[in-house]
Amino acid sequence: MKNKSKIKKEYQNKTEEIKRHNILYYDKSRPIISDSEYDVLKRDIIDLENKYSYLKNKNSPSLIVGLKPSKNFLKSKHRVKMLSLSNAFDSEDLKNYEKKIANFLNLKNNDHIEYSVEPKIDGISASLTYKNSNFVLGLSRGDGIEGEIITENLRTIKDIPKTIKDKNFPKDIDIRGEVYIGKEDFEKIKDRFANPRNAASGSLRQKNPNETKKIPLKFIAYTYGFNSEINFKKQSDFLRLLKIWGFNTNRLNKIISGIDNLVQNHKELESKRYDLDFDVDGLVYKINNLDLQKRLGFVANAPRWAIAHKFSADSSFSKILNIEIQIGRTGALTPVAKIKPVNIGGVVVSNATLHNEEEIIRKDIRIGDTVKVERAGDVIPHVLLVDLKKRSIDSKKFSFPINCPSCGSKVIKDFNKISKKYDAVKRCSSEGYKCEKIAIEKIKHFVSKEAFNIEGLGKKVVEKFWELKFIKLPFDIFNLNYKKIETLEGWGELSTDNLKKSIERSKNIELDKFIFSLGIRHIGQENAKLLSQYFLNVKNFIYLTKSFNFNSLSNLDGIGETQINSLKSFFSDKTNLNVVKKLISILNIKSIKQNAKGKLMNKTFMFTGKLLNISRAEAKSLIEENSGKILSNVSKKLNYLVAGEKPTVKKVKQAKELGVKVINQSEWKKLLN
Numbered sequence: 187m188k189n190k191s192k193i194k195k196e197y198q199n200k201t202e203e204i205k206r207h208n209i210l211y212y213d214k215s216r217p218i219i220s221d222s223e224y225d226v227l228k229r230d231i232i233d234l235e236n237k238y239s240y241l242k243n244k245n246s247p248s249l250i251v252g253l254k255p256s257k258n259f260l261k262s263k264h265r266v267k268m269l270s271l272s273n274a275f276d277s278e279d280l281k282n283y284e285k286k287i288a289n290f291l292n293l294k295n296n297d298h299i300e301y302s303v304e305p306k307i308d309g310i311s312a313s314l315t316y317k318n319s320n321f322v323l324g325l326s327r328g329d330g331i332e333g334e335i336i337t338e339n340l341r342t343i344k345d346i347p348k349t350i351k352d353k354n355f356p357k358d359i360d361i362r363g364e365v366y367i368g369k370e371d372f373e374k375i376k377d378r379f380a381n382p383r384n385a386a387s388g389s390l391r392q393k394n395p396n397e398t399k400k401i402p403l404k405f406i407a408y409t410y411g412f413n414s415e416i417n418f419k420k421q422s423d424f425l426r427l428l429k430i431w432g433f434n435t436n437r438l439n440k441i442i443s444g445i446d447n448l449v450q451n452h453k454e455l456e457s458k459r460y461d462l463d464f465d466v467d468g469l470v471y472k473i474n475n476l477d478l479q480k481r482l483g484f485v486a487n488a489p490r491w492a493i494a495h496k497f498s499a500d501s502s503f504s505k506i507l508n509i510e511i512q513i514g515r516t517g518a519l520t521p522v523a524k525i526k527p528v529n530i531g532g533v534v535v536s537n538a539t540l541h542n543e544e545e546i547i548r549k550d551i552r553i554g555d556t557v558k559v560e561r562a563g564d565v566i567p568h569v570l571l572v573d574l575k576k577r578s579i580d581s582k583k584f585s586f587p588i589n590c591p592s593c594g595s596k597v598i599k600d601f602n603k604i605s606k607k608y609d610a611v612k613r614c615s616s617e618g619y620k621c622e623k624i625a626i627e628k629i630k631h632f633v634s635k636e637a638f639n640i641e642g643l644g645k646k647v648v649e650k651f652w653e654l655k656f657i658k659l660p661f662d663i664f665n666l667n668y669k670k671i672e673t674l675e676g677w678g679e680l681s682t683d684n685l686k687k688s689i690e691r692s693k694n695i696e697l698d699k700f701i702f703s704l705g706i707r708h709i710g711q712e713n714a715k716l717l718s719q720y721f722l723n724v725k726n727f728i729y730l731t732k733s734f735n736f737n738s739l740s741n742l743d744g745i746g747e748t749q750i751n752s753l754k755s756f757f758s759d760k761t762n763l764n765v766v767k768k769l770i771s772i773l774n775i776k777s778i779k780q781n782a783k784g785k786l787m788n789k790t791f792m793f794t795g796k797l798l799n800i801s802r803a804e805a806k807s808l809i810e811e812n813s814g815k816i817l818s819n820v821s822k823k824l825n826y827l828v829a830g831e832k833p834t835v836k837k838v839k840q841a842k843e844l845g846v847k848v849i850n851q852s853e854w855k856k857l858l859n
């Protein structure tokens with residue numbers, strides 16, 4: 187019998203070999219073995235893992251998508267953005283959601299809010315453009331703004347009609363839905379993929395559509411993007427039309443009103459979720475009435491008119507091997523339990539967050555403990571509780587570091603002025619590029635999808651480039667030595683060239699994404715957008731950082747003391763200033779295009795008192811839709827103070843003194859129409 191180290195060596199050799207062939211095939215387009223030889227190699231690896239379970243690891247080729255997807259798809263902008271959904275986990279969340287909706291819409295009674303209730307299939311979303319009844323373009327979601335052109339791969343899916351016969355089909359429409367693999371079909375190919383979703387994703391992004399064809403993908407339609415002819419009033423009407431037009435819709439779609447009924451339906455589906463032929467991770471609730479949907483509009487990346495009601499998590503027991511500290515971009519120190527790898531709901535988990543020191547103490551979690559680990563969808567797995575019966579005498583308490591493990595700076599807790607308490611989270615007091623771990627995280631944030639969106643510069647690559655001293659500060663990204671990169675293991679001419687292209691492309695960036703990319707604490711996507719609409723161009727932005735007059739921002743509805751202090755502290759730091767200055771000299775930062783159609787362009791508004799028949803939230807959203815701005819203080823910058831019922835006398839007086847126009851609700855309405 188072979189000994190353990192020999193087996194390990196054999197396994198290692200084979201995995202190294204397959205890696206080499208992956209590079210030759212996908213990055214260099216120069217395969218030196220046939221497909222069947224490749225399959226044999228892969229089969230060998232999987233067989234070894236099945237025989238000797240200690241070989242299984244998270245980098246195993248058996249967990250990596252069968253064939254690495256090509257990175258070379260052309261991209262195209264979505265005509266209507268592809269958004270994500272906010273989540274609800276229990277009836278409390280749902281009640282809050284409905285209350286918020288009812289408030290926004292100024293409804294007196296929420297009983298009649300009707301939802302289109304649809305199972306949330308855990309697959310890959312795709313957008314299909316039909317012109318004159320022909321399927322002409324298929325896009326992946328991408329970053330929601332632009333997707334990859336995967337038309338040919340989508341064409342191989344039987345469920346996707348190539349031409350629509352129905353005469354009432356819109357002339358120009360994007361049909362959106364989920365591409366997935368049925369569980370039964372997945373069984374046949376499960377050795378090659380981590381889970382059905384992974385298989386669908388890998389298959390969809392194959393360079394060669396014939397590869398896609400080999401894997402039995404399905405498609406279920408559920409919404410539209412651009413649509414030249416909306417002649418229906420409800421989401422449920424649209425779902426019915428989809429079926430008439432020849433698309434598959436989910437047979438479990440329903441129309442439901444009332445939270446109790448939603449919860450009941452959720453319970454029923456959850457109990458039979460494992461009997462369904464597709465993976466579901468919850469239900470999607472959409473306000474059924476499209477007029478209401480239109481009024482509700484969007485927040486940042488998700489519609490107000492829909493929410494996902496997730497299923498409860500899967501869980502499993504495992505042993506804590508060690509506790510490590512992870513340092514985040516904002517300096518937060520998060521304790522993470524390294525656990526013995528365990529399969530939870532189809533995914534191998536080896537890390538589980540412990541959140542913070544207080545949690546460890548409260549749950550009395552020790553190294554060596556057997557713990558219950560929970561995992562829900564794409565949320566990071568966390569340790570739920572300790573199985574005390576299984577505690578051994580040599581379990582070890584964890585002592586939280588008093589200095590940052592990366593840079594040695596003191597660890598501190600922030601004082602929250604609102605709750606008048608210290609935060610539970612401890613953070614590195616350096617909070618900048620001086621701390622190595624924070625710097626790496628900052629760069630990961632900088633290149634992420636929502637910021638510079640540099641493809642080919644994933645987390646692992648950032649770490650590698652950091653280690654090799656290729657990147658220390660964000661601007662180093664634009665000055666990489668591609669000749670050197672090409673010679674690195676795992677890189678080739680093609681992949682280096684692709685990286686170069688995506689870095690060049692990223693140099694054209696919108697102002698809001700640029701502000702967001704800087705990773706200023708408390709300036710998330712929403713606030714970055716707000717600031718960019720205020721500054722309009724990078725010149726104004728830079729002028730402010732020089733004049734340091736951040737207090738002037740307090741006028742903006744949404745920017746408060748916390749944000750202002752954070753901006754001040756960020757721009758007091760020399761390295762940060764240097765980074766921003768250098769970046770500006772390298773980049774082409776696009777000015778904000780103001781909505782030319784906006785009737786309220788350049789006009790600023792503030793509300794006081796109660797409005798009739800419309801909520802504050804909807805009134806604000808109407809102003810923003812028409813390119814106006816909302817201010818939170820009366821100042822010379824204010825154009826209109828809209829006074830509803832019982833306005834604050836002081837505000838009206840202030841406005842009059844400053845010469846600001848005070849108008850009533852109907853006068854405001856006239857400005858809109």
Ligand code: IVH
Pocket residue numbers: 268269270271304305306307308309310311327364408409470488489492494
């Ligand atoms: S509607 C803006 N309907 O869920 C509305 N999405 O987190 C979003 N999904 O990317 C799309 N089933 O991949 C919608 N019946 C359904 C869905 C569904 C699954 C996925 C979709 C989307 C994600 C949003």
